Amino acid sequence: MSAFDFDPDFGPSSVKVANLAHFVTRAARRQRDKPAFVFGEAVWTWSEFETRIDAMAQALRDRFDIAKGDRVLVQSQNCNQMFESMFACFRLGAVWVPTNFRQTPDEVAYLAEASGAKGMICGAEFPDHVAACLALATPPQFVISIGGSDFGEEYDDLVSAHLGARVPDAPVERDHPCWFFFTSGTTGRPKAAVLTHGQMSYVVTNHLCDLMPGLTEHDRSIVVAPLSHGAGVHQLTQVAAGVATILPGSPNFDVAEVWRLVERWRVSTMFTVPTIVKRLIEHPAVDEFDRSSMRYIIYAGAPMYREDQKRALVKLGPVLVQYYGLGEVTGNITCLPAHAHTLGDTPAARPGTCGYERTGMEVSIQADDGTILAPGETGEICVIGPGVFAGYYRNPEANAKAFRNGWFRTGDLGHLDEEGYLFITGRASDMYISGGSNIYPREIEEKILLHPGLSEVAVLGIPDPQWGEVGIAVCVAKPGANVSEDEIAALLAAKVSRYKIPKQIFFLEEMPKSAYGKITKKLVRETLEARGLLRLSEEA
Structure with a gap:
């Protein structure tokens, strides 16, 4: 068979x-007889x-x-x-x-x-x-x-x-499935991205080539993120190089424990997200333990605020490595290596870039009809190469939407400069990223609308200095209904994961709509800004 x-x-x-x-x-x-795994x-x-x-x-x-x-x-x-x-x-x-x-x-x-x-x-x-x-x-x-x-x-x-x-x-x-990496689309319904043995062998080799050159069995790697996603790919790479995996014993993230283990085991690599980097460098323990063994701190999952990036460089030295990718491409789209991270904000430093194409991968910026756009023009970020997944498991409709002319469509918007550096400028969908996790508004909106006193709702992400982005919900109650924020929060607490629950809930008399009668996030955002609510929320 x-x-x-x-x-x-x-x-x-x-x-x-x-x-x-x-x-x-x-x-x-x-x-x-050498350590392979420490827990x-x-x-x-x-x-x-x-x-x-x-x-x-x-x-x-x-x-x-x-x-x-x-x-x-x-x-x-x-x-x-x-x-x-x-x-x-x-x-x-x-x-x-x-x-x-x-x-x-x-x-x-x-x-x-x-x-x-x-x-x-x-x-x-x-x-x-x-x-x-x-x-x-x-x-x-x-x-x-x-x-x-x-x-x-x-x-x-x-x-x-x-x-x-x-x-x-x-x-x-080569194309035999090994890992179902669950991701989601604009509907918020999880889809199983099929990762294969051949694809992942390439990804591991590329990680060693582009992210962590020179990694050997003398290195050590610490885990500070769930192994179910990007951290699992990172640790698979460590095993391929014979690097020991160090797993903190605390069930919750403990900055002091992380730095203590870095010193004890002479840890040299870690994979994390920008919000965790921020916590690592702002905790006093960063100066209490010897971290001179660190060679590569690789971050992904969300953009890092430029000021946070500079503070991390000052505190940790030239060890930051960024990559951009999605579960479907297992992080294998672009790389900004350590030598490209600089403190200056000159044009040569390219503030805001997520790097250039990974070895063996090709990125293009495409218009809605698939036309490849010139440098500086904004469009959808598309990618081809051995890092691209085989497709979604038993989901031909999603596969048809995800690929066009052989290119995988990321759903993200951006542009390339003349030298091939990629800048992400927005998202084609309404998805936002909080603490490194993708959050899809429609899933949350559907749950909120289970409240019998609500007629309309819109969930969107706004910038947040700690989590990168957080969600807010804008609701319209039915005539005569009296709905409170606590009621909505309680409803969501029983139906979605905690990290998906909006941090603030606003009520409007009516939802702003387009000329076609559609609720658009752009108009909702503009309405909140005009009333001063969004500004206050972002500063909170």
Whole structure:
């Protein structure tokens, strides 16, 4: 049976490639007894790391019948088991389907359904998420619990029962799926971007080439973001280079702990987002520990305010590296390397740029009809190259919208200068980015409109010095209805993740509309500005 029988949208290529799990084997051969993964005070060597991955792969294969092409949903905070599960799935040719652990039970259940997950690995602290998934018409066939729980066999018990197993890497082709990276479009409905073994091998190589040149097994990397998204791609790259992964033991982000671990383990790389960089440099602990080992602090996910960028350069030195990308291109669009980060605001410094094309990738700025625009002209940012994903899982309509003439359409607006540096000037959609997370207004608007006293609502993002952007909601109540901000906040608290809830809620007598009777965010924003509300909100 073909590995792609589960989805007719994808067909096997004739080009065989190395299974991504082979990265672990390569490192374990050279560095058997050296640290591979550190979690709090626990340390696993490369040999132990691979042994645990083999054990879980055998448990998934022999006990739960996971085979090539099967999807395994993972709902977990950062931990060693979560990272191991990535390679256990890869080893079997299965598809790793990690969630954002902050998502609600209903949101995670949707991801389980949309991915067709055969099984689920879940942290013991998320019983409601398991219950929501098991209530589906086609629920996962099994659940493995990370930590003791009432809902599944315990992960570490399964590993202990299968220690000593040696599971060979499943043969894979270039276009064989390995990871469903959930992203969203303007509708806010999550879509599974299909990442493949061949694509990710290229991305890892490109990360080493463009973002972290000269990385070796003598480097160390610390995790300060969820492994389910960009941090997971970054750590996959570290494994490929034989770099040990350092995972803080605190469940919440602790700046002092991060800098303490940087000193203790001589950490040299980290992946993060601008808001976290800001917190790292503003905390007094930045000056209490030795951070001279840091070589690359890579940030992405949102633009960094220029003043924050300069403060980080002054405090940390020339270690900042920026990249621009999307889940569909696994961050692989542009790069602004460390030497291109400068303190001056001269034209040569290009303030506001997100860099130039990654090696092997090509960016074009296109008009609505697909015409490629000249330098300096603003249009949609489009990209081609081996870093572009295979498409959305079982979503031909989304695939048709995402590609035009072979180019992937990012939905972002920008322009290139004469030397090929990219500047992002806006978004084709209404999406905004808060704390590195994409937020899609329509999803929130639909939830707010469940309130019986509301007739119309608009959600939009505004600049915020801490989070990059935050959401605000503008509501119109039905005649005679009396709706409060607290009521809307309570409604949302039960239906969407906390980070998606608007920070402020305004009420208007009527919603501004275009000549065609449509609510447009531009007119809403202008109305708030005219009343002085938006200005006050941005300063709050």
